[in-house]
Amino acid sequence: MNRSLVSLRSALPSDAPDLAVLWSDVLRRADHDEQVADLVQIIEAAASSPVERLVVAEYDGEVAGAVHLRISTLSPLNLDQTVQAISPHVFPQFRRKGVGRALMDAAVCFAEEEGIGCVATAAASASRDANRFMARLALGPQAVLRVASTHAVRSKLTAQSPAAHRTSGRQLTQVLAARRSMRRSQAPTAG
Template sequence: MTRSLVTLRCAMPSDASRLAELWAEVLRRGDHEEQAADLLSIIERAAGATDERVVVAEYDGEVAGAVHLCVTTMTPLNLEPAVLAVSPHVFPDFRRHGVGRALMDSAVSFAEDLGIGHVATAAASGSRDANRFMARLSLGPQAVLRVATTHAVRSKLTAQRPSAQRAGGRQLTQVLAARRSMRKNQASPVGDAQG
């Protein structure tokens, strides 16, 4: 029987800086200190909650990966409860050592402890390895989450409006009615002068 070198524990405030390195790609933009401060807040909030956890995986005593677990619903419209495993990440040096499997096992155990029948997660669309790993664990695609800046979406929505709407927001029928009215008003004084 082989002894696993992977151990799991709840995150501690002292982990914030190292987790900021692990999750740098998925955290809000900012310098390392701001990201670590965000994570410290998340770790402290999770420590006092029954429906949230930040789980750290250690490999032979070193932080190797982590996952944020929270109880939510399948969607805002489907109120079936689910445990969402947010950003199960493993440092590159510790991949293929069972760390990711241990993190996802912690999500399943958390769901089982709470009597929740579903586990959900997300993998970056461009991460072939992560998506294959999740598929091997029987996690299939449920939806595609698409994200863009508010400004970018507003620009595209504006560009795709019909041209009459882009020009002052008036409908074509309103524009045509205004033109007819202007022509009628222009024609009236001339007719009155002759008669």
């Protein structure tokens, strides 16, 4: 008899430290304790939500991976419902043991239970293995999500704008200052 060593269950607040390590590359930049506190909040919110699930995969009793499932629209402009499989991650020592497949199966089961005809996920662009895995499961690219800090985008926008637009604010300030100076110098003095 062939028994699978992979089992799935809902995440518990006690899983937060393991999940903070698993998802360290996708969590907000904070110290470990803050990340754990964030995850406890996320786990509790998912447990009480009819449109979210946080699924943990165990391999032979050890936490091996997890995925956050959420019912949403395909995009703010395309209102078709989809189950988003957010950050399906597997610890390196448990890869190629069926854990990732079990996590994605949880996403498909959730979609089927809710009568939703589409499953979406994302994989880091630099992760060839994750992208190949998703492609083997018939998940094709829909869009490319690009992210940068607000400061970086502002500096690039400023650097790429035409010179007249970059200096016009400074020139206006200088013109107004010069006019104020002229008015002060021309004002009659009280004597």
